[in-house]
Amino acid sequence: MTLRLLTLMVFSCWLVLVQPALAQETERVPALREKVYGQLARAQEQADKGDVEKGLTILKAVEEKADSMNSYERAMMWNFYGFMHYEQGNTGKAINYFEKVVNEKPIPDSLQKSTLFSLAQLALSDGQFQRSIGFLQQWEALATEDEMSKSWVLKAQAYYQSDEFQTALNFIDKAIAHADAEQETPDENWLILKRALHYEMNQTQQVADVMERLVTAYSKAEYWLQLAGVYAQLEQSEKQLAVLEAARQQGFIEKGSEWRQLAQAYYFNELPFKAAETLQQAMQENKIEASVDNLKFVAQAYTQAKEYQRAVDVYKKASDKxxxxxxxxxxxxxxxxxxxxxxxxxxxxEAQVKGDLDSAGNLYLAEGIALLNLKRYEQAVASFELAQEHEAVSRSAKQWLKYAKSQYEHQQQVAKLK
Known part of the structure; x- marks a missing residue:
């Protein structure tokens, strides 16, 4: 799943439409008459029971008398239409009817304000990003200063989906700065959006900065592990290891890939023994598969730590596979x-019998040295002669060959004397 889609899914949960309330508001607007109130209440009752179609049928009968209704009554009728179409998943029709609500004049400011914000949310969820921004601009004219963060965040999301990342970043930063000024913790979704924007703009250090806030304010396994991954991208291996160790202490290391990531972090921080032991224990506890690759990593880590016998034991398991x-x-x-x-x-x-070697030269060289140590000089000479044919070890093999020949000649001379 792409980061863009994931972020859109996170923010889709914001869409909350307030079901129409049949309360009369008389300030600067006509009254909602009892007869109209009763008909709208019937429609709402059917919708509440789950029979939206019957509710729409009742509204259709009310609409036939729209010419005799005042602006507030018509607005409430359109509002019910919009809500019912939204309940049916018909976002396009819902938007059209909610627009009819705000186009009626006069209506209560509270109704216009709430409807404009719902329109902005609906347009955003429907991919109509510029329309969403337009509705928000109308809503801002009615909003108070302490409500503006709601608009900034939705604008940031709309601009993000329109690939206008810097503009989106400006708005989400305003919302976060306002929360900071009020000594409040920014909403988790705001930080997620900010992280996504920096990611899209290839600003890895800024991604790390946001992730640090997420792990501090909203300590979740995914955030700790993602922060470790970002530190790895920044080649800040010590920070990566510190974060992974903290994640382990909190029980956040669970998947095989996560145990492997922790072991690699130990290895790159020049702690090969701990790297080997970490992955070895994870395999023994069935937290990660004892695959060839994992066994190879453990063996290499033990080798780097000069724990040669442990490395031998693990390589034997890998060799059997x-x-x-x-x-x-x-x-x-x-x-x-x-x-x-x-x-x-x-x-x-055994290696020669199995064959398919990546570095036959190194094998012949090792074999020659072992034979040399055992004073089997003639065989050592043969092994070094094979090794010198491989470019990677040719120079070293020739030096060993010269020495092996001299030892062989000396051995022959001693034998003759005896």
């Missing part, structure tokens, strides 16, 4: 590091 000889070759090298030359030769042979 594959047909190639690369892991056997790694085991051979590790046994060489451990000073176990016989086992190094055993796994070097």
């Amino acid at each position: 594959v047909s190639h000889g690369n892991f056997s070759a790694q085991i051979a090298q590790l046994y060489l590091n451990l000073g176990n030359n016989e086992m190094a030769l055993e796994y070097a042979n």
